[in-house]
Amino acid sequence: xxxxxxxxxxxxxxxxxxxxxxxxxxxxxxxxxxxxxxxxxxxxxxxxxxxxxxxxxxxxxxxxxxxxxxxxxxxxxxxxxxxxxxxxxxxxxxxxxxxxxxxxxxxxxxxxxxxxxxxxxxxxxxxxxxxxxxxxxxxxxxxxxxxxxxxxxxxxxxxxxxxxxxxxxxxxxxxxxxxxxxxxxxxxxxxxxxxxxxxxxxxxxxxxxxxxxxxxxxxxxxxxxxxxxxxxxx
Numbered sequence: 001x002x003x004x005x006x007x008x009x010x011x012x013x014x015x016x017x018x019x020x021x022x023x024x025x026x027x028x029x030x031x032x033x034x035x036x037x038x039x040x041x042x043x044x045x046x047x048x049x050x051x052x053x054x055x056x057x058x059x060x061x062x063x064x065x066x067x068x069x070x071x072x073x074x075x076x077x078x079x080x081x082x083x084x085x086x087x088x089x090x091x092x093x094x095x096x097x098x099x100x101x102x103x104x105x106x107x108x109x110x111x112x113x114x115x116x117x118x119x120x121x122x123x124x125x126x127x128x129x130x131x132x133x134x135x136x137x138x139x140x141x142x143x144x145x146x147x148x149x150x151x152x153x154x155x156x157x158x159x160x161x162x163x164x165x166x167x168x169x170x171x172x173x174x175x176x177x178x179x180x181x182x183x184x185x186x187x188x189x190x191x192x193x194x195x196x197x198x199x200x201x202x203x204x205x206x207x208x209x210x211x212x213x214x215x216x217x218x219x220x221x222x223x224x225x226x227x228x229x230x231x232x233x234x
Contacts, residue, residue: 011050012043016088020060023090027055027068027100030079030093030217031210032131036100037108039068041090053078055092074098079214095211130196134206137196153197161198168194 015023021043027036039057041049045065048056055068055076069075076094083090101108112122140150153161172187196206 008047008050012046014083014087015043015046015090016086017043018088022058022060023088025057025090025092027076027092027094027096029096030214031095031207034107035109036076036094036096036106046090049078049092050081055094068100069097072098072102074100076100079217095214130192130206130210133193134196134200137200141200150197154201158201161194161201165191165194165198 017023022040023042023046024038025041025045026038028034029036040060041056042058045056045058048054048065048067052067055078057066057068058064059066067075075097076092077097078092078094080093081090082093099106101110103110110122111119113120137150140148141154143151145152145155153164168187168191172184172191175183175187199206199209
């Protein structure tokens with residue numbers, strides 16, 4: 001996204017700025033859909049975000065621009081910018097580096113379950129079933145292998161884990177050849193599950209895979225593949 005290649009005046013005119021020349025801006029994790037924070041933008045912040053590809057906002061308390069992550073290193077790398085139907089709210093789909101909240105929480109929306117005792121601290125809901133599943137797999141790493149299939153695989157070592165990935169991939173291919181929806185879906189789920197165990201064995205998180213997919217979003221698949229093939233070997 002580069003405003004130099006577009007008419008920035010048309011971009012700005014489409015926004016319904018409030019009396020202070022501001023518009024609310026919601027940051028959402030492009031990988032998981034999780035709402036991260038709400039801040040404010042003025043025209044300068046919007047153009048800076050588009051120009052640099054980093055979430056940039058207007059601080060009402062400091063009366064100045066601030067780029068998310070400038071002091072913490074927890075930048076928001078822009079994937080996509082959207083304007084709502086009324087033109088009075090902006091949505092930033094971002095790749096969040098580190099926690100979004102200045103408190104160190106993953107999201108600013110970590111208070112919930114209001115009642116007689118007021119708002120309660122809540123663990124943020126998983127942004128997707130994949131995040132939830134990854135957390136479960138991580139938790140099972142230290143479980144009794146006699147009681148947990150995940151622990152059993154992780155304790156058995158890389159070769160067995162990779163063998164299972166290969167077996168599940170083959171079963172998925174067979175299901176696809178048979179063209180029966182239910183077995184295809186079931187085998188796809190088994191394959192994803194075992195891929196995630198393989199990632200865990202490598203000390204990698206599914207978020208890295210989702211982030212790579214988000215990075216490729218909007219790119220020509222053929223162009224992206226050609227760029228990878230042309231890249232020099234490390």
